[in-house]
Amino acid sequence: MAFLIAAGLFGAGSYFYKVAVVPAPKSFLSKPQKITHSNPLYPAHEWYQHVNKKRWYEVSATRHLILDANYIPASKATTKSVLIAHGFMGNKDKMFSYAYMFHQLGYNVLLPDARGHGDSQGNYIGYGWPDRLDYVKWIKKLIATNGQNSKIVMFGTSMGGAATMMVSGVKNVPRQVEAYVEDCGYTDVYDEVAYQAKELYHLPKFPLVGIVSLINHVKNGYSFKEASALNQVKKNQRPMLFIHGAKDHFVPTRMVYSLYRVDKGPKQLLIVPGAGHADSYQKQPKLYEATVKTFLEKYVK
Known part of the structure; x- marks a missing residue:
């Protein structure tokens, strides 16, 4: 009986590992909307389609994977650059609206594709x-x-927001990184996967999430608890703007308060009324742009 239970749990864990960790179309993700003339993001979309994009490549820090990115120089020569990190099962091209926003603010823009994306x-x-x-x-x-006089901002949404916070706690991040802007990132991977297991499948986190985390640790070298934006942001002392939608039910809004509370650097929190997950910019574009602009003008001279 114990063997059957163990086999069943491992089977369930393997299934949910594929759901959570293997790059593939996910039924629980909303389908991308078509950008029409009436969409407020249409000008950004059109700009991104036609702007000159340079292809950059890098080798990953581990496993020697070839990583891909688009680089868009600013209209006028500048030392200011932004690195934009996309979300779960996203890619660099889906971040066009944020690229446009930062380009309008006078930044060089770098848009990498994360591993497996x-x-x-x-x-x-x-x-x-x-x-x-x-x-x-x-x-x-x-x-x-x-150049060494570069002034760099890191920005990300959802998984990219979590990645932004995770970078903030890395030892010896180059001094040229002057500020971070994170939008709807999670506290840690364990909490987020546990939340989704309950929301999407009505499953308790114990023991399933632990089993998936163990499989991930064996295959990919990290546990879900280890992958903590919360622990990383505790180490941060540089300026960070936290943004979250008030009605985010994918990465619950409550997570941002824990993250904001433990951050050690200059900080600001924007909760966008009525916004769902990664929807804050489209829901309140003027508020979003004004907040980002004012925050960065304060800390990126």
Whole structure:
């Protein structure tokens, strides 16, 4: 009987490992909307389709994967650059609206594909944890390209928001990183996967999430508890803007309060009324742009 129970749990864990960690279309993710003339993001979409994009490549910090990115120079020469990190099962091209916003603010824009996403190599979703070290390599590439006087902002939404916070706690992040902006990132991977198991499948976190985490640790070298934005942001002392939708039911809004509370650097919190997950910019574009602009003008001179 014990063997059958163990086999059943392992089977369930293997199934949910594929759901949570293997890059593939996910039925629980909303389908991307078509950008029409009436969509407020249409100008950004059109700009992104036609702007000159340079292809950059980098080797991942572990496993020697070839990573892919688009680099868009600012309209006028500048030392200011932003690295934009996309979300779970997203890619660089889906971040066009944020690229446009930062381009309008006068920044060079770098849009990498995370491991296992877009045009980057990889057969697993890192949830920002192994990716944090990849992003540090991208940051160093920006500095090598644009000079030691570079002023760099890291920005991300959802998984990219978590990755942004995870980078903030990496030891010896280049001094040129002057600020972070995270939008709807989670506290840690364990809490987020446990939340989704309950919301989507009505399953308790014990023992399933622990089993999936163990499989992930064996295959990919990190546990879900280890992959903690909360623990990383505790180490941060640089400016960080936290953004979250008031009606986020994918990464619950409550998570941002815990993250904001433990951050040690200059900080600001924006809760966007009526916004769902990764929907804050589209829901309140003027508020979003004004808040980001004012925050960065204060800390990125």
